[in-house]
Amino acid sequence: MNLPNLAEGVAIERAVTLLEELCAISSASGDADGIRSCAGRLGAELEAAGFTVAIDDEPDAAGRVQPVMVARTGSEATGHLLLVGHLDTVLPAVEPRRLDDRLVGTGALDMKGGFAALIGALSARGAGGSAVPDGLTLVAVPDEEVGGPISERAMRRWGSGARAVLVLEPGQAIGDGETIVTGRRGLSVWRLEASGRAAHSGLAYAEGRSALAAAAEWAAAVQGLSEAGTGPTVNVGRIIGGDSEFVRELGEEHRFIGTSQRLNVVPDRCLAEGEARYLRPEDRAPVLAEMRRLADASAARWGVEMSFQEVERILPVPPTSTGAALAERLVAAAAADGWTLELEPDRGGVSFPNFLPEPAAVPVLDGLGPVGEGMHTREEYVSLQSLERRIRLIAQLLGMLTETFS
Numbered sequence: 001m002n003l004p005n006l007a008e009g010v011a012i013e014r015a016v017t018l019l020e021e022l023c024a025i026s027s028a029s030g031d032a033d034g035i036r037s038c039a040g041r042l043g044a045e046l047e048a049a050g051f052t053v054a055i056d057d058e059p060d061a062a063g064r065v066q067p068v069m070v071a072r073t074g075s076e077a078t079g080h081l082l083l084v085g086h087l088d089t090v091l092p093a094v095e096p097r098r099l100d101d102r103l104v105g106t107g108a109l110d111m112k113g114g115f116a117a118l119i120g121a122l123s124a125r126g127a128g129g130s131a132v133p134d135g136l137t138l139v140a141v142p143d144e145e146v147g148g149p150i151s152e153r154a155m156r157r158w159g160s161g162a163r164a165v166l167v168l169e170p171g172q173a174i175g176d177g178e179t180i181v182t183g184r185r186g187l188s189v190w191r192l193e194a195s196g197r198a199a200h201s202g203l204a205y206a207e208g209r210s211a212l213a214a215a216a217e218w219a220a221a222v223q224g225l226s227e228a229g230t231g232p233t234v235n236v237g238r239i240i241g242g243d244s245e246f247v248r249e250l251g252e253e254h255r256f257i258g259t260s261q262r263l264n265v266v267p268d269r270c271l272a273e274g275e276a277r278y279l280r281p282e283d284r285a286p287v288l289a290e291m292r293r294l295a296d297a298s299a300a301r302w303g304v305e306m307s308f309q310e311v312e313r314i315l316p317v318p319p320t321s322t323g324a325a326l327a328e329r330l331v332a333a334a335a336a337d338g339w340t341l342e343l344e345p346d347r348g349g350v351s352f353p354n355f356l357p358e359p360a361a362v363p364v365l366d367g368l369g370p371v372g373e374g375m376h377t378r379e380e381y382v383s384l385q386s387l388e389r390r391i392r393l394i395a396q397l398l399g400m401l402t403e404t405f406s
């Protein structure tokens with residue numbers, strides 16, 4: 001899509017002004033009134049662009065009511081393109097300011113810049129004569145920065161039946177280029193429990209069965225299952241061993257640490273907890289099976305009992321073939337626009353798309369928002385050059401998605 005430069009310039013200026021206004025509205029997580037004001041300001045822009053906007057109330061983790069904005073275009077009959085972002089920031093706002101190519105402001109990067117880029121893209125398309133695409137659903141949640149339940153629920157609800165998912169969180173600056181994210185790891189939280197036999201370490205050492213030694217051997221072995229590159233990783237997050245009273249009453253019994261008391265007991269109890277992370281859904285079962293096999297082997301060698309279990313699972317977002325094809329088109333579009341876009345197919349942290357009902361079944365493009373630095377600090381800024389780039393990129397992406405799915 002070629003836009004008249006003047007119209008594009010107007011769209012960019014409008015996005016920068018909007019971003020300044022959004023950053024000036026304080027919307028720290030938990031500040032329902034501030035988040036509602038921010039939703040209202042953004043909602044007015046979306047209504048002007050042809051969306052139907054609803055701001056609903058939902059309970060957060062503490063049971064307090066928080067606003068969630070859902071903005072939609074067209075009919076619901078043909079499924080929807082889901083756009084996702086969060087209105088909350090870590091810090092309360094201070095007055096934003098422009099500094100050369102930077103807009104310094106609270107949440108400018110994470111992630112009010114992503115919303116501003118979307119509004120800029122919509123108005124650039126409008127100015128270029130393109131209608132607003134049918135079937136867009138933008139969901140803006142209030143509790144992402146505190147890992148809240150509203151974000152997760154929103155993804156499960158609105159992710160169901162979505163034809164593609166676009167996440168407006170920031171990309172990353174690398175050299176002269178910038179990234180978008182096409183894949184995110186999932187994880188299994190696991191727990192290992194080991195029970196042996198306590199004995200006096202001087203008088204009856206041979207009768208003892210050390211749960212701690214067995215679990216420590218196991219911990220080193222499972223950590224060693226981690227692979228470089230895109231393979232799975234295992235992290236033993238903590239390991240607590242000792243006599244069974246020490247492990248059971250750790251809050252009280254930790255006073256023994258640093259003393260010589262009860263070091264004369266072969267430790268009969270040990271707990272280990274951690275995560276396994278993987279990019280490909282099919283990597284989960286083999287890594288957990290190997291961890292269980294190693295537990296059986298260590299249990300047998302040390303004469304203790306061990307139980308290993310997965311206690312929680314978050315699905316990975318593997319790069320899908322349709323998502324990868326779209327991403328490659330964006331790389332080409334950026335190159336034609338004179339800048340370098342790179343793909344991050346393996347980002348470690350969990351984000352919105354991990355909570356989709358079936359993240360592997362839908363194309364996901366994440367990190368579409370402009371880049372900058374200083375996330376969650378008073379120095380947080382967004383690059384205005386990147387904002388311009390992202391406005392053009394998202395405008396083109398909306399065009400691609402409209403033609404792909406119509």
Ligand SMILES: [Zn+2]
Pocket residue numbers: 086110111144169
């Ligand atoms: Zn964010």
